[in-house]
Amino acid sequence: MSQAELQLIPRALIHGEPLLEMPSDLYIPPDALELVLETFQGPLDLLLYLIRKHNLDVLDIPMAQLTQQYMSYIELMQRNRLELAAEYLLMAAVLIEIKSRMLLPRPPKLGETEIDDPRAELMRRLLEYEQMKLAAQRLNDLPQAGRDFELVQVLIERTVIERLPSVSVEDLRIAWMTLLTRAKVNAHHKVRREELSVREQMTRLLRQLRHGEFEPFENLFDHAGGIPQLVVTFIAILELAKETLIEITQTETLGNIYVRTSRLTLE
Amino acid sequence: MSEQVASPSNDLPAVTAPEGVLVDVAQLKRIFEAALMTSLEPLSLSELKKLSDVPLESSRIEELLQQLAAEYADSGIELNRVASGWRFRARPEMQAYIERLDPQKPPRYSRAVMETLAIIAYRQPVTRGDIEEIRGVVVSAQVLKTLESRGWVESIGTRDTPGKPALYATTQQLLDDLNLRSLSELPALEEMGNLLEPAVQQDAN
Amino acid sequence: MSEQVASPSNDLPAVTAPEGVLVDVAQLKRIFEAALMTSLEPLSLSELKKLSDVPLESSRIEELLQQLAAEYADSGIELNRVASGWRFRARPEMQAYIERLDPQKPPRYSRAVMETLAIIAYRQPVTRGDIEEIRGVVVSAQVLKTLESRGWVESIGTRDTPGKPALYATTQQLLDDLNLRSLSELPALEEMGNLLEPAVQQDAN
Numbered sequence: 001m002s003q004a005e006l007q008l009i010p011r012a013l014i015h016g017e018p019l020l021e022m023p024s025d026l027y028i029p030p031d032a033l034e035l036v037l038e039t040f041q042g043p044l045d046l047l048l049y050l051i052r053k054h055n056l057d058v059l060d061i062p063m064a065q066l067t068q069q070y071m072s073y074i075e076l077m078q079r080n081r082l083e084l085a086a087e088y089l090l091m092a093a094v095l096i097e098i099k100s101r102m103l104l105p106r107p108p109k110l111g112e113t114e115i116d117d118p119r120a121e122l123m124r125r126l127l128e129y130e131q132m133k134l135a136a137q138r139l140n141d142l143p144q145a146g147r148d149f150e151l152v153q154v155l156i157e158r159t160v161i162e163r164l165p166s167v168s169v170e171d172l173r174i175a176w177m178t179l180l181t182r183a184k185v186n187a188h189h190k191v192r193r194e195e196l197s198v199r200e201q202m203t204r205l206l207r208q209l210r211h212g213e214f215e216p217f218e219n220l221f222d223h224a225g226g227i228p229q230l231v232v233t234f235i236a237i238l239e240l241a242k243e244t245l246i247e248i249t250q251t252e253t254l255g256n257i258y259v260r261t262s263r264l265t266l267e
Numbered sequence: 268m269s270e271q272v273a274s275p276s277n278d279l280p281a282v283t284a285p286e287g288v289l290v291d292v293a294q295l296k297r298i299f300e301a302a303l304m305t306s307l308e309p310l311s312l313s314e315l316k317k318l319s320d321v322p323l324e325s326s327r328i329e330e331l332l333q334q335l336a337a338e339y340a341d342s343g344i345e346l347n348r349v350a351s352g353w354r355f356r357a358r359p360e361m362q363a364y365i366e367r368l369d370p371q372k373p374p375r376y377s378r379a380v381m382e383t384l385a386i387i388a389y390r391q392p393v394t395r396g397d398i399e400e401i402r403g404v405v406v407s408a409q410v411l412k413t414l415e416s417r418g419w420v421e422s423i424g425t426r427d428t429p430g431k432p433a434l435y436a437t438t439q440q441l442l443d444d445l446n447l448r449s450l451s452e453l454p455a456l457e458e459m460g461n462l463l464e465p466a467v468q469q470d471a472n
Numbered sequence: 473m474s475e476q477v478a479s480p481s482n483d484l485p486a487v488t489a490p491e492g493v494l495v496d497v498a499q500l501k502r503i504f505e506a507a508l509m510t511s512l513e514p515l516s517l518s519e520l521k522k523l524s525d526v527p528l529e530s531s532r533i534e535e536l537l538q539q540l541a542a543e544y545a546d547s548g549i550e551l552n553r554v555a556s557g558w559r560f561r562a563r564p565e566m567q568a569y570i571e572r573l574d575p576q577k578p579p580r581y582s583r584a585v586m587e588t589l590a591i592i593a594y595r596q597p598v599t600r601g602d603i604e605e606i607r608g609v610v611v612s613a614q615v616l617k618t619l620e621s622r623g624w625v626e627s628i629g630t631r632d633t634p635g636k637p638a639l640y641a642t643t644q645q646l647l648d649d650l651n652l653r654s655l656s657e658l659p660a661l662e663e664m665g666n667l668l669e670p671a672v673q674q675d676a677n
Contacts, residue, residue, distance in 0.1 A: 150301075150305035151305065152304045152305055154304060154356060155307060155355065155356040156362065157356065164417065165375050167376065167381070167384070168445065169445050169446075169447065169452075169453060171381060172445070175382045176385035176386075176388075176389055179382055196453060197449070197451040199389070200450040202391065202392060203423060206392055206436070207423050207436075244427055245424075245427070262427045
């Protein structure tokens with residue numbers, strides 16, 4: 001199994017030898033099964049795993065055995081109501097078809113048995129996929145700039161026009177994506193479009209309240225933006241209050257509401 | 268360039284760390300060299316100390332740096348001490364030549380700068396502490412300064428907690444430079460997470 | 473570091489430009505050194521040529537670069553030739569130290585991304601359909617976008633079939649980032665014959 005596969009599977013399971021033996025006499029916790037499923041890149045990957053695991057001969061695939069094992073997985077996945085990519089079901093159909101064609105008596109054609117082998121196409125695909133799978137691992141093992149070595153970049157002070165680095169939205173996306181995938185960031189910081197507009201409003205409000213004085217609540221809303229805008233602004237005000245960045249006061253019931261930054265010192 | 272090449276006679280005695288452990292001076296200088304060359308921002312003595320496997324006194328490190336600087340005396344770059352630490356830079360007289368190169372290749376911001384910008388853009392308003400929490404490392408003043416002087420980030424107040432940390436937000440200028448009308452036009456990125464292996468794997472590798 | 477320091481005897485004769493003008497080799501090497509060190513992107517021979525006051529043949533420039541590379545043989549950095557030119561990098565064995573300064577590692581790509589990259593690299597130009605046929609699963613647009621935004625893969629046209637699918641190929645940037653000069657330096661594909669041998673497979677996994 002590749003590193004990626006090994007690591008995706010809960011440790012307790014890999015150490016206790018194969019977790020993917022025969023599903024009938026094996027208990028896989030439903031959560032783990034989902035990981036197992038994610039481990040495979042698709043039906044070809046699963047088939048390859050079964051073939052390599054059981055040391056089957058690629059040139060003479062025992063279709064009955066392979067199909068049976070493949071179907072056990074499919075059943076196990078379905079029994080656990082895991083959403084199965086259509087490709088897995090399609091492959092099941094292909095396997096059954098090959099198996100049944102092999103059961104039919106074939107007209108004896110001298111010297112052409114190999115071409116007629118219903119397994120030939122499957123074998124070709126498996127080998128081609130495996131070749132690429134290995135290539136991907138080797139590619140990933142090559143030292144990568146930034147990951148395995150750093151590029152030299154020495155400062156140069158330019159006298160003429162200073163050229164500033166240009167940044168695109170894409171760069172920003174990549175930077176954030178990198179952060180998201182690290183540690184627990186993913187779990188804590190969900191970013192959605194709506195939330196971003198709230199964040200934007202929070203910044204706008206803080207800027208507006210920069211003077212440090214009380215501001216009438218109504219002044220904080222921009223009516224031109226329509227109802228969604230008002231809602232977003234309102235959420236932003238609540239969020240700012242939650243983060244104790246602003247103070248909201250109302251001197252009398254039903255009186256005017258005033259907002260100011262919470263003793264926010266301005267630089 | 269390591270000292271073997273520059274001064275074959277090696278007039279430098281092996282540095283003895285406080286504990287009396289022998290330090291491989293040549294190797295340490297190579298490490299300093301690589302670290303200084305790949306960092307756009309100056310490295311402070313305390314950062315350089317982290318590069319040594321055995322604790323070293325600041326004076327020892329400075330001695331090594333001065334030797335390293337001397338080795339570059341005749342080269343196109345020089346190792347200088349500046350306010351916040353040590354850094355290599357191209358000699359001023361090289362500028363005229365280097366500027367002949369196509370300015371088509373604009374410089375890039377370091378990962379620290381880009382990640383800090385991303386955090387400020389997506390989580391604003393944030394304090395430096397917030398940024399450090401998300402990045403998991405200290406954010407140097409240089410990084411924020413770079414973004415502020417570019418006009419992309421500004422302090423819009425302080426948080427009412429001990430120390431009154433400054434709150435950072437992105438500016439209209441950033442949106443203009445990115446050709447966006449509003450922050451909500453920034454890509455939503457949750458779905459991208461699964462294209463990368465989980466963090467756990469990096470430890471394992 | 474310039475050659476005087478590295479090899480005081482200076483075994484390098486002054487390079488004669490085609491016009492018979494004497495070139496100050498030491499100075500030119502210093503300029504190359506400064507230019508290469510300040511550029512994050514590799515510099516091509518044609519760019520390096522612009523740095524010389526007198527026209528120089530490519531072979532002369534390469535000779536100088538090879539000498540420069542040799543001068544850094546014992547240092548923490550090295551001068552390499554990659555697909556789009558020459559560039560300095562920190563030696564990979566320095567990485568562990570450099571990471572002490574910023575322990576944030578860039579993420580590793582998922583298998584889906586790496587397998588897609590491998591198929592594009594070894595079978596280029598390919599359409600998304602080709603990739604899907606080999607992998608046996610749908611290739612999400614995000615996977616391709618990840619590779620494109622990293623600058624490793626680009627669409628170089630369309631195939632003249634219904635739907636005009638885009639054809640993808642790898643870029644020079646990919647080779648540069650992997651410190652390779654050409655696609656032929658990619659790891660060789662496993663021989664089909666070896667794949668038929670189950671024993672070999674077990675090792676490979």
